[in-house]
Amino acid sequence: MALTLVLGGARSGKSSHAEALAEGLGAPWHYIATAQAYDDEMVERIALHRSRRGAGWVTHDAPHDLCRTLDEVPADAVLLLDCLTLWLSNRMLAEADVAAESAALADRLARRAGPSFVVSNEVGLGIVPDNALARRFRDAQGRLNQMVAAKADTVIFMVAGLPMKVK
Amino acid sequence: MALTLVLGGARSGKSSHAEALAEGLGAPWHYIATAQAYDDEMVERIALHRSRRGAGWVTHDAPHDLCRTLDEVPADAVLLLDCLTLWLSNRMLAEADVAAESAALADRLARRAGPSFVVSNEVGLGIVPDNALARRFRDAQGRLNQMVAAKADTVIFMVAGLPMKVK
């Protein structure tokens, strides 16, 4: 039904805000985690996010196959997808066709019957990165964010833990 | 008459939005391109931008001498200048006095009779860059953006393809 994109920088309170929005609706809530625990820093972040969520959450891990996982979540359930940035990073490192997959993902999210809250990073507001992979990543992330924002009913830009409504 | 600054990050939809605003007014439209095609990545970006614009556009190339090119565009014509960031980068690499040139450019844009849409990047919202040239660039870009924004009638900040009105 309603698709909400919660966009922001690092430590801007995106995940907490999206969780609060989801929990404002009735349980059960379905959580799709895209993180892969490939180092200690990431293990710590995943544990922190997981501990913040209480009972009533069903967790799905989908570092790669996001559209298939979306099919497994009940159509009317409240969904929190956290986050597009890690998924995109995983797909790019796997040398997938991220442009095509981004368009397919945006379409799939827009077709959900239940309310969906999708977290993503804005990464394009710094100086041009030195290395070509980082430049390709920020282009792909910007395009993915635009695709999802175009389909979304609500787009929120987080600043220091506070939501600014963009759409 | 009216000066509009369209500001945003990489892949935030700045150019598309500025083009749509310009095309909302009557043709012919004058396009000032500041890009220099010094590598394959840039050649690709220029071609992509050019192909998106249809008939009715007159293109001027001005990687350096922007004020002179502004004198060549008919005074009442609709103008799209894309973008300040590449111009500033070109001028800085040419070791120009970018502070003085930025002030002169902002004045010149404010004096145009016709509607002007100016695209620029916000580059100051990441971590402090390691190298001194990048730091000087982001300072110069921030100052140029402030100068143009101060003269502008409308300032738009793009987030994921969506415009937020700042002024």
Place this chain on the structure above:
Amino acid sequence: MALTLVLGGARSGKSSHAEALAEGLGAPWHYIATAQAYDDEMVERIALHRSRRGAGWVTHDAPHDLCRTLDEVPADAVLLLDCLTLWLSNRMLAEADVAAESAALADRLARRAGPSFVVSNEVGLGIVPDNALARRFRDAQGRLNQMVAAKADTVIFMVAGLPMKVK
């Protein structure tokens, strides 16, 4: 009484805007500077900021011990604290417990009787930094900004010298 957080990127006009807000209230104004002049670039920036402020300003230097300096400023005085980012950087390089100190600082600012204007940088909207210290810094900065924003009555996000009201 009222706590205002002025947040923005590099060269976004944060300091000028915060100074204008402070000077809109009656003198004397108390200025807490957190910068340490460890290189020529920083000496230049400090001198520039100092020259912009006129008479009627009392300056305190507090690169490290910010809570103690806050105790020295008269309780009802107008305060400008510029900026949290340099203080955090100084404390992190000194290997302090920045999470605990950030929480204590946010509490201390919220308890001031007089109006306080606090300047800080948003640094999390670029690509993930290569080095671990920069990543830790941007996390700590994001958390500090969130803590102060949560206690603030007013939060302003600066774009090209123009204020956007977030709270």
